[in-house]
Amino acid sequence: SxxxxxxxxxxxxxxxxxxxxxxxxxxxxxxxxxxxxxxxxxxxxxxxxxxxxxxxxxxxxxxxxxxxxxxxxxxxxxxxxxxxxxxxxxxxxxxxxxxxxxxxxxxxxxxxSIDRCPPHITDVSWRLDYCIKNSHVHKVNQPSYLISFNTENGENNGASSKQNFSCTLEQLLDLVGKMRDAAKSVERAAQL
Incomplete structure (x- = not known):
């Protein structure tokens, strides 16, 4: 340039x-x-x-x-x-x-060592958990979801890994909404 x-x-x-x-x-x-x-x-x-x-x-x-x-x-x-x-x-x-x-x-x-493409999600698992107290010993009494993404990296001989995180119901609904928006965008782009 x-x-x-x-x-x-x-x-x-x-x-x-x-x-x-x-x-x-x-x-x-x-x-x-x-x-x-x-x-x-x-x-x-x-x-x-x-x-x-x-x-x-x-x-x-x-x-x-x-x-x-x-x-x-x-x-x-x-x-x-x-x-x-x-x-x-x-x-x-x-x-x-x-x-x-x-x-x-x-x-x-x-x-x-820098990957050319991001890992692909191959499987998703989840479970409902109930949080009674947080790390500061404060009462929370709130459900949380433990989500686990199994991913595979195509560039690195198919090496697989797990990505785990915890979220509240609101955060999970937000994630699902964003995933649906992304899927619709991909569908629209594929139709062009």
Whole structure:
């Protein structure tokens, strides 16, 4: 997208980031994708002199480029030519590619762990329960429904799991109403 291109062109410009700051920025971008960040890209002292909104824009652009590269299994020539088209000099291209190669395997594992489709409900069971007291030892004296959805994930070799929850009669009626609305919407969409 244009936003990603503009963000990457900003990273290519030595006016905004010198080579050392660019390398630190790129390391921070890879780090933010691979682990729960303990800090943010804004915490690096080498990046403090850069406009924070521009820094955020560049971070989004860099992480988008990184993820697309990994998703497409881009090789060295693809990455390098893409960055050179965006006016990256050879030092920045090399610095980026070294970090890309270093982190590519971990990013592939991360992307492969993300499911492409949500689990499918294969069965539903329920039972009526009666709650006398809650966890604060207050009297409740109210019926509740224990619902159990059996789900199957088609992408993950049919792995099945159970989703359990408890709800009141009002919450259950609301859920049933929303499910009926969803079913009607699907039927209408199928008729088109």
């Amino acid at each position: 244009d936003s990603v291109v503009k963000g990457l062109q900003t990273l290519a410009d030595p006016v905004y980031l010198d080579l050392k700051s660019f390398t630190i920025f790129t390391e921070a971008a890879f780090s933010s994708l691979l682990s729960f960040p303990t800090g943010s890209v804004f915490d690096y002292p080498e990046l403090k002199n850069m406009d924070q909104a521009l820094l955020k824009h560049c971070h989004i652009a860099a992480t988008t480029f990184i993820l697309e590269g990994v998703k497409q299994n881009a090789d060295r020539s693809t990455i390098c030519s893409s960055l050179e088209d965006l006016k990256f000099d050879s030092e920045r291209v090399d610095a980026f590619y070294v970090l890309y190669q270093k982190n590519k395997t971990n990013l592939e594992k991360l992307l492969s």
